[in-house]
Amino acid sequence: MEPLSEKTTKHTVVFVDDSSFIINRLDRFFREQLDFTVLGQGRDGNDAIALYEKHLPDLLTLDISMPNKRGNDAAKEIVSKHPEAKIMIISAVRGNEILECLSLGVKGYMEKPLRFEDQAYVNDFLETVHEIFPELKSAKG
């Protein structure tokens, strides 16, 4: 699944999650709150690798628990080939798998559920993205 492809001066993102419910919410949040350009959407770890290779997005968001190939395995493959890759894990999975991802070079982690109605959660989410892209924070003042 990969509907969009456009390069602009905005930061770009690809979402990979096996739930379209989650992807739709992320899509809206990144467009409205962060002004990102969405380049593609995938459903499993294999999609993540293919979409990253194709678009080289500024940011790849990855779920962990997905069919065919888990997000942590996809992250490992992507980072080994593209050490500069900026990957953010967004998952209900906690614990060792997340620590393993962060030790691999994954840049950020946010837990599910996506509580976008909760301002503290939104602030935490924005702060995580700003830590990956400090220029966004300074641009916003």
Place this chain on the structure above:
Amino acid sequence: MNRKTLMIQDKLTNLCPLFSTTAVECVKGMFGKSCEIKMPWEVVEQLQGEFDRILTLGSSSKRFRAITCAGIQDDSLCSFLDQQNVSTAYASDILGEFVNTYTGMLADNDEFRVSFGTLEQAVPVLYTNGHSYLPFIWGIQGYIYIGIHWVYIGYSIRENTPLS
């Protein structure tokens, strides 16, 4: 009943409030909807129930195997999502994400981790028209209500045997 089964039954009994309150938090977090527990959740010898749709998610560690499941009737699902009809694909998507998130939230709780450690989650599977596999092992089950509509939630767990 053997020692391992008694141990699990005891742990589940202690964790009953955690399972129900986590379900309420999960619904609130995912859908922004308030729900309530009308009857205390119970520890049972086998999860039981027939629903239009039931979704199961396996998880495992070296020591334990578990199944989380969510069951719902079609009219409740439509009401819950504020839609006239819900396709099987969308039901699978929503229930799968709900069960996945709920299981993750449980796993993040210290009380749960002390009891069962960390279990790795598999991929959810949706069954329709009551056809589901609910193994004959001890678990916790209960309902959460949003108005008159409800969602059934169950979690059963067993310790691995040398042959499993």
